[in-house]
Every structure is written in C-alpha cells, then in structure tokens.
Amino acid sequence: MRVLITGASGFLGGRLAKYLIKKKFKVRIASRSKKTLKKQKFQKINWRSNKSLEKICNNIDIVINCAGHDTHKCKTKSGSFLVNSKNPVKLFKAAQKAGVVFFIFLSSAHVYRDNLIGNINENSKTKTNHIHGLSKLDGEKNLKKLHNNKTKLLILRSSNLFGYPHNKDVKCWHLLINSLIRDLTLYKKATILSKKNVYRNFSSIESFCNFIFFILKKFALKKKIPQVINYCSENNLSLINIVKIIKKRFENLKKNRKIKIIFKNITLQKAPKLVYKSIYSKKFNFSRDKNFIKELDNLILYCYSKFSYKK
DSSP, X not given: OEEEEESTTSHHHHHHHHHHHHTTOEEEEEESSSOOOTTOOEEEOOTTOHHHHHHHHTTOSEEEEOOOOOTTXXXXXXXXXXXXXXXXXXXXXXXXXXXXXXXXXXXXXXXXXXXXXXXXXXXXXXXXXXXXXXHHHHHHHHHHHHOOSSSEEEEEEEOEEEOOOSSTTSSOTTSHHHHHHHHHHHHSEEEEOSXXXXXXXXXXXXXXXXXXXXHHHHHHTTOOOOSEEEEOOSOEEEHHXXXXXXXXHHXXXXXXXXXXXXXXXXXXXXXXXXXXXXXXXXXXXXXXXXXXXXXXXXXXXXXXXXXXXXX
C-alpha cells in the first residue's frame, strides 16, 4: 500500500510515518517544513497550488492528513479555518482526481465541546464555540459533502495524545503530559494551571499508530469502516490521577530523582467526570491502551537523553 502523510514534520505525522515505514508501507511524506524524518525523502507541499497537491497524490492509495492546527495554534478564525478546513478540502479534491481510494482526516474530540465533560460518543451532539473545534467541524462537514464511493472518507476525532516526538524540536511540549515530563527532567518540578480534579482522556501515540495500522489492514481487506470514529482509550483520568501515575513512573526509572508537581488553581468542589468513548471500540479493539505505561516510560527516557537538568 502506498500512503501519503501530510504534516510529517509534526508530532503525530512524524511518529505515524516512522511507524508505517517499519511496517513496510511505501510512505510518501509531505510537509511545508524541511524538519521531517531523517534519511527520508519528502515532498514540499504547496497548499495554494492545486497542481502541487495533485502531484503529491499521484500513485498514492491512501492519504492521511495530519497537517492542522491544535487548540494552542488556533489564534485567528481565518488562519484556523484555512489550515483545518479549506486545506484538507483542497487535498481531498486533489486525492479524488489522482484516484486515491481512502482519505483519513484527523479531527478532534473538541468538536463536541470546548471543555469535555459527561458521556460522549459518536452520537453526541456537537456544541463547540472554540475556533479549533469549529474549524475542525467545518472541515468535517465540507469533506462529507465531497465524499463518494471512489474515495472513501474516515474522520478520526482523537483525544489527548502524548508521547516522544521523532525530533525534540517538534512543537509538542505544550501537551500536558509531554510538558510535565520535560519540566520534571529539566527542573525537578512542574506547575499545572488546570484544577487537579478536571478529567481528560489520554492515549499513547503508539496505540494510535497501532489503530491506524489496524484500520489500513481492514480497508485492504475491504471491510466496512464507519465515516466518523472517536479515537480514545479507557484512560478517562483526573489530572491528580495522571500526576500520581507520572510520579510512580519517575520513581521506577529514576529512583534518586526527587520531583514536585504543583497545582496552581483551586480544586473544583464538584468536578464533572468525562467518559470519552466510541461505539466502535469493541469492533475495532482499540479502547484498551496497551502502550500507556510503556509510552510514559519511553517519554521519560527520551527527555533524559535530550534535555539536561538545569538548577
């Protein structure tokens, strides 16, 4: 199978490209930046040129669009809608012209709500007001309008992914778990601005890559795949719980390392729980994140190899 990954210089695209290359896929990586995978050829992508987009889609079976802005990068409405909606639509049209048979669009759990609470699955209503969620949702709607039998569409609404990047300069250190572990490596302490009993759904990037591989195998076998899937794990955790797990992993790997994590804001009296799930988790066997602890340990070891302690 020939796979095109856009946004391959980023956190998710870079890890996914390396994973699929190891699985013997023929991977073409495309990015606006030269900071892609070492020893891998890449094609510079020009989102303004339809010819450029059609060219990178030639002789490709599957397109996985990892290019996009997350909540932190969504500063303006025009910029966010361009990157999260208009560009993926242009890429999908180019993929259709080039004869691509499968297109995966990476969306976000935040299309449901700005602050995720309660029970959420694919049948839940979308009530977001944030630029990030709105731009991703707009991309979804426009892609669904273009979808046809020749080019199948899969929309993945992922939760909070964490893990080590393919390059330490990749902009992934604002992610909660990544940020905590890097700061604990650098300074032996970290500060969390959110309240300790706020809930979030966390998943390792390794398990996400496993899931993509599983989906691609299903598609190759011509199994029916839903158009929208919530990618999540069973790890709907409060921040205090994730802190306890991280502390335990540090104790396991770095026994002489004394660390401190501070919550800056007052705890909520009644914190609404979050159960972010998928009605397809049993069918596609992805709710249990078997790589959760392994990814935490690898991230800690990665940070120790790339960052030095600062007094």
